[in-house]
Amino acid sequence: MRHIISILMENESGALSRVSGLFSARGYNIESLTVAPTNDPTLSRMTLVTTGSEAIVEQIVKQLNKLIDVVKLMELDDYPYIEREMMLIKLRADGEAREELKRLSDIFRGRIIDVTATVYTVELTGTCDKLDAFIEAIGEEHILEVVRSGAMGIARGERALRA
Numbered sequence: 001m002r003h004i005i006s007i008l009m010e011n012e013s014g015a016l017s018r019v020s021g022l023f024s025a026r027g028y029n030i031e032s033l034t035v036a037p038t039n040d041p042t043l044s045r046m047t048l049v050t051t052g053s054e055a056i057v058e059q060i061v062k063q064l065n066k067l068i069d070v071v072k073l074m075e076l077d078d079y080p081y082i083e084r085e086m087m088l089i090k091l092r093a094d095g096e097a098r099e100e101l102k103r104l105s106d107i108f109r110g111r112i113i114d115v116t117a118t119v120y121t122v123e124l125t126g127t128c129d130k131l132d133a134f135i136e137a138i139g140e141e142h143i144l145e146v147v148r149s150g151a152m153g154i155a156r157g158e159r160a161l162r163a
Contacts, residue, residue, distance in 0.1 A: 002031070003057045004076040004083065004153045007046040007064065008161050011037055015069035019046065022063050028052065032085075032150030043071060043163060047152045071163050080156040086123070087131045088113075089138070090145040093120040097142060108134045119144065 009015050016035060023030050031049040038045050050060065057075070064070050076083075093101045094117070105112055105122050108130065114121035124134055128151055135143070155161070 001053065002049065002051050004081070004151060005048045005050065005057075005061065005064070005073055006076055006153060006155075006161050007048060007073045008038070008071045008163060009044055009046060009067075010069045010071065011042055011044045012069060015044070016046070018067055018069055019048070019064065022067065023050070023060075026059075026063070028056065028060055032148075034150045034152050040163065045161070047150070049151050072161060074155065074161045076153045076155060079159055081153050082156060083127055083151055083153045084125055085128050085131055085151045086125045086149040087134075088147045089122050089124065089135070089143065091120045091122060091138060091142045092118065092144055093142070094118040101138065101142060104134070104137055108137070110134065 007019070009019070020030065020033075028050060031051060033046065033048050035044055035046045037043070050057070052060070061073065061075065064073055091101050098120070101120055102112065105120070108124055108126075110122040110124040112120050113123045124131060131148065135146070
């Protein structure tokens with residue numbers, strides 16, 4: 001089962017490597033990982049997506065809480081939350097395909113951010129499922145390159161991850 005863990009951590013060198021080291025040392029997989037500073041420059045927020053049973057994720061959370069860099073964490077799956085991921089996708093867009101690729105981008109609320117005579121670069125934001133559905137709708141024959149940010153998430157309403 002897929003789990004999203006949001007971690008507030010010290011903005012120190014080596015903090016990311018300690019978290020990733022914990023996962024590699026125990027054989028846990030990180031599906032995606034995003035990290036950026038918060039409005040407090042001493043803290044960073046990490047969103048980590050992993051898979052595993054409830055028991056494995058409980059063990060991961062316990063181990064993360066033992067790391068000195070981790071200030072606080074929240075399993076987003078335990079609460080209502082909003083999830084987004086950004087994707088940049090470069091598409092071969094020549095001939096009759098151009099109009100169809102533009103139409104599909106519009107349907108998925110994508111934005112064409114770069115145009116050449118034969119290529120569209122599309123920016124798309126949404127859930128991981130939405131981005132996967134766009135890739136499937138476009139078809140492999142049109143895809144030149146894909147870059148995805150990894151999932152980011154935030155709890156809905158008043159609940160917040162604060163120091």
